[in-house]
Amino acid sequence: MIRTRFAPSPTGELHIGGARTALFNFLLARSAGEQGRFVLRIDDTDAERSRREFELKLMEDLRWLGLDWDEGPDGPGGVPCRQSERLGLYAEWMSRLREAGAVYPCFCSDERLGALRREQAARGEPPRYDGCCRALSSGEAERRIASGERPCWRFALGGEPIVFEDAVRGHQVFPSGTIGDFVLERSDGTPTYLFASAVDDLAMEITHVVRGDEHVPNTARQLAILDRLGCPRPVFAHIPMILSADRQKLSKRTGSTSIREYRERGFLPEGLVAYLATLSWSPGDAVSPFSLESLAGAFSLDRISRSSPLHDESHLLHWQREAMHRRGTARIRQEIAERDPRFGVLEDRMDILIGDLLDEHPLTGELERALAFLVERPAGERTEWMPSLASALGELEPWTEEELNGLLRAFMRERGMRGREFFHPLRLLLTGRERGAALPLVLLALGREEAVSRLEG
RNA sequence: GGCCCCAUCGACUAGCGGCCUAGGUCGUAGCCCUCUCAAGGCUAAAACACGGGUUCGAAUCCCGUUGGGGCUACCA
Numbered sequence: 001m002i003r004t005r006f007a008p009s010p011t012g013e014l015h016i017g018g019a020r021t022a023l024f025n026f027l028l029a030r031s032a033g034e035q036g037r038f039v040l041r042i043d044d045t046d047a048e049r050s051r052r053e054f055e056l057k058l059m060e061d062l063r064w065l066g067l068d069w070d071e072g073p074d075g076p077g078g079v080p081c082r083q084s085e086r087l088g089l090y091a092e093w094m095s096r097l098r099e100a101g102a103v104y105p106c107f108c109s110d111e112r113l114g115a116l117r118r119e120q121a122a123r124g125e126p127p128r129y130d131g132c133c134r135a136l137s138s139g140e141a142e143r144r145i146a147s148g149e150r151p152c153w154r155f156a157l158g159g160e161p162i163v164f165e166d167a168v169r170g171h172q173v174f175p176s177g178t179i180g181d182f183v184l185e186r187s188d189g190t191p192t193y194l195f196a197s198a199v200d201d202l203a204m205e206i207t208h209v210v211r212g213d214e215h216v217p218n219t220a221r222q223l224a225i226l227d228r229l230g231c232p233r234p235v236f237a238h239i240p241m242i243l244s245a246d247r248q249k250l251s252k253r254t255g256s257t258s259i260r261e262y263r264e265r266g267f268l269p270e271g272l273v274a275y276l277a278t279l280s281w282s283p284g285d286a287v288s289p290f291s292l293e294s295l296a297g298a299f300s301l302d303r304i305s306r307s308s309p310l311h312d313e314s315h316l317l318h319w320q321r322e323a324m325h326r327r328g329t330a331r332i333r334q335e336i337a338e339r340d341p342r343f344g345v346l347e348d349r350m351d352i353l354i355g356d357l358l359d360e361h362p363l364t365g366e367l368e369r370a371l372a373f374l375v376e377r378p379a380g381e382r383t384e385w386m387p388s389l390a391s392a393l394g395e396l397e398p399w400t401e402e403e404l405n406g407l408l409r410a411f412m413r414e415r416g417m418r419g420r421e422f423f424h425p426l427r428l429l430l431t432g433r434e435r436g437a438a439l440p441l442v443l444l445a446l447g448r449e450e451a452v453s454r455l456e457g
Numbered sequence: 458g459g460c461c462c463c464a465u466c467g468a469c470u471a472g473c474g475g476c477c478u479a480g481g482u483c484g485u486a487g488c489c490c491u492c493u494c495a496a497g498g499c500u501a502a503a504a505c506a507c508g509g510g511u512u513c514g515a516a517u518c519c520c521g522u523u524g525g526g527g528c529u530a531c532c533a
Contacts, residue, residue, distance in 0.1 A: 009533050046532055110531085117529085126459045127529055152531045169462070178460050179529090186531040193533045216461065217528050240463075240526085247525060275469095278482090282470055285481075305470080307463045308526060315469060318483050321496095360495040412492090423492030435494040 002032040003207045005039040010055035013258040017242045020276040025210045026067045030296035040072035042082040045196050061259045065269045083196045090191040093199050102228045105151035106133040128180025153185040162220040167237035167301040174220040198222035213238040237301045240308040266364035271323035275316045279309040321362040329354040342375040352445045356437035378432025390455035404440040
């Protein structure tokens, strides 16, 4: 049995990095077939920044990408999957830790903690909590609590190094002393992410934790908790973070990275998935990156690379083009008609042009603009030869691409015009654009009546 | 500063001691086609960061240097 989870905190929109983490977790679970489960958990222990609105968007975006979960906050699993709804569970495990003497109350002020860090940095030591309050007698601790002080609770780290095998990074060692006693329960009684997440992975019987490698140091801490409790460890797989073109952590400042934004710009979910699947992992030549099933069939953790890929929109665009071609013109036409009902009446006449315009305008919105001339007549200048072209077109039989092509060329030659001299003003009048699909196709799509009418004025 | 990680064409990657004169894809350049922009066809430029080892043999293993990244919170 393989159980994976994607556990975002609902403090913002789903971005490229989060989506890839979700994808890898999804693929790992699906690669196990019937034996795999993919869980969506909402890590909202940060009450300040968590918002229900983001949670809803997150789920919508995940579904849009095709990453369906087997258990999640909206229900199929039946268990609460929001950390804010599982507070009782954390309290339960906390009292176990208290009984075991694995945690202690800490009364240190922010000021003392800040000063401590500064001193340690100045001395070239790793910054960590010095265990000051560990020495407090239980009597004194009780007295201070009784007098109204609100301590946080820290985990009392043992002296042994923490060692684990990461499924992508290999053997990991954290010597004791490199990390200090960390907070499990805040002074307001709420659990920290570190604690809630460890408890949840345990309670949800998560077998594999695939997450960004910024969590590596957290893993050591979470393992310390699990070990102290004598609980089984999940397998950890830390995947490299996706960096922006300037090799920095992806942020809003480095351009669009939110899935929602890409969606609104007209990117297709299959294209996005194919792109994400090639970042730090590659499905191999024989596998179609456009199908989640085939990706799942090829997926394995040991093929994940350890170096950070750079987010590159030109690659995304390439997968987008491919995805659009795979959708086919009929389906794209329907989508455009949904966005703008005026296109609805055109039906298959749009197909004539879509194939020709797709590569240059791989995004639905752009494509829509490139086709706009079909539904709104552009203002353009008429040359003196256009009315006679109109009457020639009026008599053309049959109205086909080949005949149109022949007529245009013959007309151009008769008048002694060069290609550009003839086609350019014609294109401008009919489409309002400098560039676009081949003109016989433009005429074919417009239809005889409309084409003649535009030329006559 | 401390701890950890990473390092193949501009980018995504294949490569897991001999199959490497390093393969593919995107991008770039040129040519063909052409009314335009693309697409398509053909071609080209383009990488094992550097220095030491180990080995008959290293892009692949080890060490160092350099460069990049992550973490260093009562955020996640």
